[in-house]
Amino acid sequence: VPTGVALDNPRARLFEAADQILVRDGVSALTSRAVTAESGVAKGVLHRHFTDFDTFLLNLVLDHLDQLAQISQRLQVSTGTATVTANVTTALIEALTPDNLAIVTLVLSRDTLRNQLRETTPAGIPLLAELTAAVCDYLRAEAKLGRITSTADPTALALNAVGTAHLLFAGELGATPDRSGVEEVMASLLVGVERPTIS
Amino acid sequence: VPTGVALDNPRARLFEAADQILVRDGVSALTSRAVTAESGVAKGVLHRHFTDFDTFLLNLVLDHLDQLAQISQRLQVSTGTATVTANVTTALIEALTPDNLAIVTLVLSRDTLRNQLRETTPAGIPLLAELTAAVCDYLRAEAKLGRITSTADPTALALNAVGTAHLLFAGELGATPDRSGVEEVMASLLVGVERPTIS
Amino acid sequence: VPTGVALDNPRARLFEAADQILVRDGVSALTSRAVTAESGVAKGVLHRHFTDFDTFLLNLVLDHLDQLAQISQRLQVSTGTATVTANVTTALIEALTPDNLAIVTLVLSRDTLRNQLRETTPAGIPLLAELTAAVCDYLRAEAKLGRITSTADPTALALNAVGTAHLLFAGELGATPDRSGVEEVMASLLVGVERPTIS
Amino acid sequence: VPTGVALDNPRARLFEAADQILVRDGVSALTSRAVTAESGVAKGVLHRHFTDFDTFLLNLVLDHLDQLAQISQRLQVSTGTATVTANVTTALIEALTPDNLAIVTLVLSRDTLRNQLRETTPAGIPLLAELTAAVCDYLRAEAKLGRITSTADPTALALNAVGTAHLLFAGELGATPDRSGVEEVMASLLVGVERPTIS
DNA sequence: ACTGGCGGGACACCCCGTTCCT
DNA sequence: AGGAACGGGGTGTCCCGCCAGT
Numbered sequence: 056v057p058t059g060v061a062l063d064n065p066r067a068r069l070f071e072a073a074d075q076i077l078v079r080d081g082v083s084a085l086t087s088r089a090v091t092a093e094s095g096v097a098k099g100v101l102h103r104h105f106t107d108f109d110t111f112l113l114n115l116v117l118d119h120l121d122q123l124a125q126i127s128q129r130l131q132v133s134t135g136t137a138t139v140t141a142n143v144t145t146a147l148i149e150a151l152t153p154d155n156l157a158i159v160t161l162v163l164s165r166d167t168l169r170n171q172l173r174e175t176t177p178a179g180i181p182l183l184a185e186l187t188a189a190v191c192d193y194l195r196a197e198a199k200l201g202r203i204t205s206t207a208d209p210t211a212l213a214l215n216a217v218g219t220a221h222l223l224f225a226g227e228l229g230a231t232p233d234r235s236g237v238e239e240v241m242a243s244l245l246v247g248v249e250r251p252t253i254s
Numbered sequence: 255v256p257t258g259v260a261l262d263n264p265r266a267r268l269f270e271a272a273d274q275i276l277v278r279d280g281v282s283a284l285t286s287r288a289v290t291a292e293s294g295v296a297k298g299v300l301h302r303h304f305t306d307f308d309t310f311l312l313n314l315v316l317d318h319l320d321q322l323a324q325i326s327q328r329l330q331v332s333t334g335t336a337t338v339t340a341n342v343t344t345a346l347i348e349a350l351t352p353d354n355l356a357i358v359t360l361v362l363s364r365d366t367l368r369n370q371l372r373e374t375t376p377a378g379i380p381l382l383a384e385l386t387a388a389v390c391d392y393l394r395a396e397a398k399l400g401r402i403t404s405t406a407d408p409t410a411l412a413l414n415a416v417g418t419a420h421l422l423f424a425g426e427l428g429a430t431p432d433r434s435g436v437e438e439v440m441a442s443l444l445v446g447v448e449r450p451t452i453s
Numbered sequence: 454v455p456t457g458v459a460l461d462n463p464r465a466r467l468f469e470a471a472d473q474i475l476v477r478d479g480v481s482a483l484t485s486r487a488v489t490a491e492s493g494v495a496k497g498v499l500h501r502h503f504t505d506f507d508t509f510l511l512n513l514v515l516d517h518l519d520q521l522a523q524i525s526q527r528l529q530v531s532t533g534t535a536t537v538t539a540n541v542t543t544a545l546i547e548a549l550t551p552d553n554l555a556i557v558t559l560v561l562s563r564d565t566l567r568n569q570l571r572e573t574t575p576a577g578i579p580l581l582a583e584l585t586a587a588v589c590d591y592l593r594a595e596a597k598l599g600r601i602t603s604t605a606d607p608t609a610l611a612l613n614a615v616g617t618a619h620l621l622f623a624g625e626l627g628a629t630p631d632r633s634g635v636e637e638v639m640a641s642l643l644v645g646v647e648r649p650t651i652s
Numbered sequence: 653v654p655t656g657v658a659l660d661n662p663r664a665r666l667f668e669a670a671d672q673i674l675v676r677d678g679v680s681a682l683t684s685r686a687v688t689a690e691s692g693v694a695k696g697v698l699h700r701h702f703t704d705f706d707t708f709l710l711n712l713v714l715d716h717l718d719q720l721a722q723i724s725q726r727l728q729v730s731t732g733t734a735t736v737t738a739n740v741t742t743a744l745i746e747a748l749t750p751d752n753l754a755i756v757t758l759v760l761s762r763d764t765l766r767n768q769l770r771e772t773t774p775a776g777i778p779l780l781a782e783l784t785a786a787v788c789d790y791l792r793a794e795a796k797l798g799r800i801t802s803t804a805d806p807t808a809l810a811l812n813a814v815g816t817a818h819l820l821f822a823g824e825l826g827a828t829p830d831r832s833g834v835e836e837v838m839a840s841l842l843v844g845v846e847r848p849t850i851s
Numbered sequence: 852a853c854t855g856g857c858g859g860g861a862c863a864c865c866c867c868g869t870t871c872c873t
Numbered sequence: 874a875g876g877a878a879c880g881g882g883g884t885g886t887c888c889c890g891c892c893a894g895t
Contacts, residue, residue, distance in 0.1 A: 057879040059871030065878095081365040087863065097879040099865090108863065163424075164363035166280035179425035187421070211442045218417030222386070225362070226378035243410045247446050285888060296854045298891080307889065479763035485868060495875045497870080506868060561822070562761035564678040577823035585819070609840040616815030617808075620784070623760075624776035641808045645844050654858040656892030683883060694858045696886090705884070854895075862887080870879080 127189030326388030525587030724786030
């Protein structure tokens with residue numbers, strides 16, 4: 056049943072559909088047909104808005120990178136508030152959603168995709184590298200405020216936090232672990248580093 | 255083209271070929287044809303030794319799990335020798351080879367494979383979960399010897415070490431990072447935990 | 454791009470565009486999109502003036518049949534003038550233009566189109582059958598005038614003339630053969646049939 | 653139901669299937685899938701034996717050209733036997749089968765195909781041009797035997813015979829016209845040219 | 852036991868005819 | 874009138890599993 060109406064933000068719709076497929080059926084189920092079928096649009100729509108399916112995937116990752124940038128910004132803004140452990144925990148939970156974890160797996164499993172992302176993420180695993188950098192920046196800011204000890208290495212701590220969280224979150228299948236457990240792990244990570252805020 | 259000649263240990267040859275393909279071309283290139291072609295063998299050979307390509311992949315992972323078990327054992331044996339940092343570093347470098355990292359990605363990208371591995375690895379990411387458990391056991395043993403503080407949480411430390419190392423190793427593409435860098439990161443992880451050995 | 458302006462005789466414009474496409478790019482290039490694009494018109498215009506693309510094609514052929522009817526009439530009017538060979542040659546050259554030859558190929562390659570034309574052309578190949586009938590009528594008229602021998606079979610001669618000319622013209626690709634060559638062939642065909650005009 | 657047995661002359665099977673499709677369903681129905689389905693063969697078989705579907709079509713035409721060459725040879729061999737009219741009629745009926753007529757239409761409707769055939773058939777319509785040449789050669793041979801008048805132009809006569817026959821045969825849809833009718837037309841064509849054989 | 856062709860399915864990409872909102 | 878979308882189809886390609894020969 057052909058309709059002459061222009062779709063409302065087709066890119067976003069396709070991205071959303073791709074996310075649902077990734078989380079529900081895994082990376083191997085993410086085909087162009089599956090995306091268009093999931094979003095209830097014609098096959099040609101994808102190729103009208105993206106030159107290639109590979110290009111679509113690349114933009115899908117970039118879209119998630121944009122969302123991650125917003126989380127990073129919120130983390131940065133939270134500097135000096137609450138506790139360092141809480142702030143980092145919040146950011147990790149927000150960042151390592153099933154969507155984003157699936158995106159990470161997608162990038163890892165598609166070499167061409169990863170190669171294309173070498174421009175935005177020259178080193179490390181896309182998304183995780185950016186997240187690590189954001190946590191690192193945040194810790195550096197907290198260090199300036201004196202909320203973590205100056206002897207702590209922000210780079211190592213960030214790598215640590217993200218690596219641990221990734222292992223933790225990716226281990227569960229689809230289900231996000233509850234906040235208290237994550238916070239506990241993060242606290243043990245930052246023990247001896249975080250200073251109690253003096254009020 | 256000779257026929258009828260029995261191959262010498264075809265399973266090992268196929269596994270080796272699969273590893274080479276994984277490291278060289280990525281998980282998406284690991285097809286049954288690629289495996290048989292890489293090992294210079296007819297397509298039918300794979301199906302004579304494995305009922306299914308999925309079964310082949312499962313056994314490939316199990317093969318790597320066996321190798322990992324040997325590394326774990328060596329780690330356990332090293333208890334009390336050298337330094338904790340050095341021992342953990344050695345184990346991580348031995349365990350997180352490009353081969354094994356590719357196997358991890360392979361498992362993550364193939365849902366059926368991961369589901370089949372739920373029997374051997376009920377929680378966590380296959381290979382990484384086993385590695386974490388091994389490190390945890392090792393740290394517990396060191397704690398008994400008093401080489402790490404009794405207040406340290408071996409589970410959290412192990413998760414930490416493996417998560418960090420995975421992020422570090424998987425970030426590089428194919429190239430293993432040099433030992434000194436890894437040892438540094440592990441040292442910062444174990445700072446305040448590892449006690450200097452009293453001689 | 455002005456909108457709302459009624460096109461000047463859109464049917465003729467579309468037909469003309471179709472002819473250009475046929476001659477330039479061949480029958481396989483004659484799609485609805487090509488026609489509207491060639492005539493610089495929106496895709497919907499074609500369907501506003503024709504219920505169907507098949508209907509458009511049918512009317513395209515009928516349009517050429519109309520033009521052919523005018524040629525036939527001119528041939529009939531020429532009875533008694535000049536020479537029979539010259540008159541037939543003129544009609545064939547006028548009729549078997551690259552446009553019309555492409556239309557013949559179009560009809561031959563589209564079964565539905567040919568079936569629809571069974572009403573106007575019950576037997577033979579559309580356009581060629583009509584042309585043959587016209588030549589036949591003309592020859593009969595000349596026979597009445599005594600300009601060709603009464604023993605000649607006009608039907609066979611007409612079939613002959615058109616068949617030969619079709620082979621000759623369709624062999625060239627786009628280029629119409631020069632008149633002298635065609636006249637020569639027609640003369641050899643009518644040798645022993647055409648009587649020299651007694652003045 | 654896969655069978656490991658190598659197909660018996662797959663090219664011939666595919667050609668035969670293509671012919672059946674052409675005659676039954678027309679040129680527009682001749683797709684690669686239709687060919688493999690008609691011959692009861694897997695899709696990949698066509699691409700295993702031909703690099704391209706276009707290449708397949710080219711070879712299909714060349715195959716028919718080969719068959720035509722055999723007919724031409726039989727015509728040449730018949731020189732001096734029976735009557736010229738009978739021999740030409742036989743050749744035309746054998747050559748202008750529904751198969752070959754469909755092939756002619758196929759070539760006319762596919763520009764790329766025709767362009768590729770410019771090497772074998774530089775001028776004229778493929779198959780018809782070769783047939784015309786064969787008839788011309790035959791007539792020349794008969795002229796040497798004195799069975800047709802030396803004043804007759806073999807080239808024009810051949811063009812005439814083939815053009816007329818093509819019009820006649822292609823006018824019928826699928827059904828070959830009966831021999832007597834064709835022979836009558838050919839006789840009228842050769843009247844005044846063929847000399848009665850003196851016994 | 853190994854070899855190599857086949858069956859069948861899926862996928863990306865592309866084109867076509869058509870509808871219909873803006 | 875213009876242009877986006879739609880559904881269907883076609884091609885080339887890949888991949889896995891299978892099995893008759895060798």
